[in-house]
Structure formats: structure tokens, C-alpha cells
Amino acid sequence: MKNLILTFALTLTTLFSFAQDKGITITVTVDNVTSNEGKVLMSLHNSDTFMKAQGIMDAETTIENGKVTLTFENVLPGEYAILALHDKNDNKRMDFQENGMPKESYGASNNVMAMGPPQYSDAKFTVTDKDLNLNIRF
Structure with a gap:
């Protein structure tokens, strides 16, 4: 009987620990891609990686009718x-003209695009306890 109770308690503990590890899903849509050529790449960043390093999560997808939807799952x-x-x-990087201007379309969360590269302070958002749906415009 002791073993049965102990097994039951361990099973419940394990189930609760898995439930707490489940993060939030962020679904991102871009609906104004200029063509179906190539792919759309997205990266989820924190303040340490934004415009400095590879994202903490990366995703890519093909384009259909100028629209893409990507998800980042289990985001804490x-x-x-x-x-x-x-x-x-489809060379997995942004290409630039000789004068330093991007050749390919890009965007950032919150759609704040000024002259120059996007800033983390403008693009940041907070993940709490609910799934998010975001739209990014190029």
C-alpha cells in the first residue's frame, strides 16, 4: 500500500512539473510579402541577442500568396x-546594396520602423501567461 501511494504521489509531481514547463505560443503573421520568391525568416530575441547574435528561437517558412504564418512554441x-x-x-542572410541599404524587405515586432535599424526598445513586447498573435509588416 505504501508503494502504491508513493507511486501515485510521484506521478502527480511529475505531471505538475511538466505542466509548469509549458510556455506560451507566439503566432506571427506577415501578410504583405512582396513576392513568393525565397522564404521568410524570423528570430525571437531578448535584449542580449537583438541585432547582435542569433535569436534564441529561429524559424523559416515558404511564402504563399504574399503571406506567411510562423509560430514560436514554449516561450517562457x-x-x-x-x-x-x-x-x-534564400541565402539565409540579409543582403545589402553598396551604400549599406538593405536589398530585402524586413520588419520587427510592433512595426516601428524609422530610419536606420530597428531598436529593441521599440520592438519589445512582454510574454505573460497567454498565447500571443502578432502581425509584422514589411
């Missing part, structure tokens, strides 16, 4: 920003 609560790129030539 915190502050993040998303960068998106229309990688037209």
Missing part, C-alpha cells in the same frame, strides 16, 4: 522582440 514569460526578413534569394 519575459521580454522579447522579433525580427523578420524576406530572404528572396
Whole structure:
């Protein structure tokens, strides 16, 4: 009987620990991609990686009718920003003209695009306890 109770208690503890590890799902849509060429790449960043390093989560997808939807799953609560790129030539990086201007369309969460690269303070959003749906415009 002791073993049965102990087994039951361990099973419940394990189930609760898995439930607490489940993070939030962030679904991101871009609905104004200029063509179906290439792919759209997205990266989820925190303040340490934004415009400095690879994202903490990365995703890519093909484009259909100028629209894409990507998801980031099991995102833990915190502050993040998303960068998106229309990688037209599918070389997995942003291409630039000789004068330093991007050749490919890009966007960031919150859709705040000024002259120059996006800033984390403008693109950041907070993940709490609910799934998020975001739209990024190129």
C-alpha cells in the first residue's frame, strides 16, 4: 500500500512539473510579402541577442500568396522582440546594396520602423501567461 501511494504521489509531481514547463505560443503573421520568391525568416530575441547574435528561437517558412504564418512554441514569460526578413534569394542572410541599404524587405515586432535599424526598445513586447498573435509588416 505504501508503494502504491508513493507511486501515485510521484506521478502527480511529475505531471505538475511538466505542466509548469509549458510556455506560451507566439503566432506571427506577415501578410504583405512582396513576392513568393525565397522564404521568410524570423528570430525571437531578448535584449542580449537583438541585432547582435542569433535569436534564441529561429524559424523559416515558404511564402504563399504574399503571406506567411510562423509560430514560436514554449516561450517562457519575459521580454522579447522579433525580427523578420524576406530572404528572396534564400541565402539565409540579409543582403545589402553598396551604400549599406538593405536589398530585402524586413520588419520587427510592433512595426516601428524609422530610419536606420530597428531598436529593441521599440520592438519589445512582454510574454505573460497567454498565447500571443502578432502581425509584422514589411
